[in-house]
Amino acid sequence: MQDFRYLEDVATLVLDEQKCIGCGLCTEVCPHAVFEMQENNARIVDFNACMECGACVSNCPADAISVSPGVG
Amino acid sequence: MKILPMAIRSDNSTQNPFQKKGPGLSTNNVQLMPSMNMPGLTCATEETRPMAAYDRPGYELCRYVAHFMETDAGPVPVIRPDLDKKDRLSTIAVRCGIRRDKYLVSPGLYGIGSPDPDSDVLVTANYKLTFDHLRSALEGISAWILVLDTRGVNVWCAAGKKIFSTQELVNRIQAVSLEKVVAHKRVIVPQLGATGVSARQVKVQSGFRVVYGPVRAWDIPAFLTKGKKADKSMRQVTFTLFERFVLTPVELHGALKISGIAALVLFVLSGIGPGIFSFHGAWERGLVSLSALVIGLISGAVLTPVLLPFIPSKKFAFKGILMGSVCVLLLLPVIWDRIGSMAGAAALIIFTVMVSSHLAMNFTGATPFTSPSGVEKEMKQYIPVQVTGILVSAGLWIYSAF
Incomplete structure (x- = not known):
């Protein structure tokens, strides 16, 4: 999907690294490999690939992730 | 080869007691008249309807059901993995936008292959296209299929609208008494369903653990054999040339109504001229402007989606402008003699490009990588440009008639 990049610096994705418990579920559900596990914690490694689908948000057990797009 | 109903019953009688409940009035093997054995007899005897044992007044058996199997939670339809001609024709029709919003299967529990209490449960949506896609990927696999009620919408879109949801999954697990059918406590949810599902909440509310499967149904066999682990490629969406191409008929279908209205407006505008209104002008100039509309449609709804990664710019609206410009420059020489003036030519160029830009922007809704925030930004920027x-x-088109 590296051929398909949309507008940069517009996504509303926020990861609170303090809250992350390192379960890795966000790396499983994200369809664009935005997250990666580093030192037992999730890190955003490809912010601009985020399409704000919210899969990570609804599955994060620690409520450490948020996205807040205005319209659908 | 025709399968006799008696043959089915005797073959499956041990594992499939539900079939024994079928009507016991079979005329099979009962010879009332010698003529019944005549070859070439075209009467609709039971022999030509092997599924007659499942007849119920007021119900019609779905073509994808092979037979029913008895479980502790009641009879469960076992479906075929192969698609027949009618499935394929319906797929083409739905891909063209025909009856797309009424293409669904009944929610509930199905089986495929020869599932047993240890078999995996695959969760899916009740869009028939999704259902067909899943079952055709499961050739040779035995599993349970739990179809959620997503009102005939595919998994990802339904998850985005929260109708493929935690609540629907939990309710459906309870409605089909899944705990009586399987001996384990896990369900495999397609990864793209994660947008609408909270694995933790499903576990809390139903006791079933959610395992996220691959994005694409055809990766399921590999996913199952690799110990239910999806590798990185199974986890990421793609948007290949073919995947983009199959979306274009629906894009065109969606633009059909507004295009019809636009065409009427074009013919009316084309009739305005020195003699206030001329039907001759409306027809002659209307056809010319119609060609610009059609080229804009093809550029924005077909060519831009198909050639998406090869057109410069990240903004879809701007991609549409570029593609529209190329297309209108190819169109101009063909209709040049009928335009008559520079103002007319300018009008057609701007019109084609703007139609293309708008439809290209509209395609953001069909891609698997555009963020709503990005689309909002693009629309705020380009809708004023397109309207203007x-x-x-x-204005230029009317002016050019004088």
Whole structure:
């Protein structure tokens, strides 16, 4: 999907690294490999690939992730 | 080879007691008249309807059901993995936008292959296209299929609208008494369903653990054999040339109604001229402007989606402008003699480009990588441009008639 990049610096994705418990579920559900596990914690490694689908948000057990797009 | 109903019953009688409940009035093997054995007899005897044992007044058996199997939670339809001609024709129709919003299967529990209490449970949506896609990927696999009620919408879109949801999954697990059918406590949810599902909440509310499967149904066999682990490629969406191409008929279908209205407006505008209104002008110039509309449609709804990664710019609206410009420059020489003036040519160029830009922007809704925030930004920027462009081109087109 590296051929398909949309507008940069517009996504509303926020990861609170303090809250992350390192379960890795966000790396499983994200369809664009935005997250990666580093030192037992999730890190955003490809912010601009985020399409704000919210899969990570609804599955994060620690409520450490948020996205807040205005319209659908 | 025709399968006799008696043969089915005797073959499956041990594992499939539900079938024994079928009507016991079979005329099979009962010879009332010698003529019943005559070859070439075209009467609709039970022999030509092997599924007659499942007849119920007021119900019609779905073609994808092979037979029923008895479970502790009641009879469960076992479906075929192969698609027949009618499935394929329906797929083409739905891909063209025909009856797309009424293409669904009944929610509930199905089986495929020869599932047993240890078999995996695959969760899916009740869009028939999704259902067909899943079952055709499961050739040779035995599993349970739990179809959620997503009102005939595919998994990802339904998850985005929260109708493929935690609540629907939990309710459906309870409605089909899944705990009586399987001996384990896990369900495999397609990864793209994660947008609408909270694995933790499903576990809390139903006791079933959610395992996220691959994005694409055809990766399921590999996913199952690799110990239910999806590798990185199974986890990421793609948007290949073919995947983009199959979306274009629906894009065109969606633009059909507004295009019809636009065409009427074009013919009316084209009739305005020195003699206030001329039907001759409306027809002659209307056809010319119609060609610009059609080229804009093809550029924005077909060519831009198909050639998406090869057109410069990240903004879809701008991709549409570029593609529209190329297309209108190819169109101009063909209709040049009928335009008559520079103002007319300018009007058609601007119109085609703006139609293409708008439809290209509309395609953001069909891609698997555009963020709503990005689309919002693009729309705020380009809708004013498109509206202004269309109005200016309409003014120029009227002006060019004088």
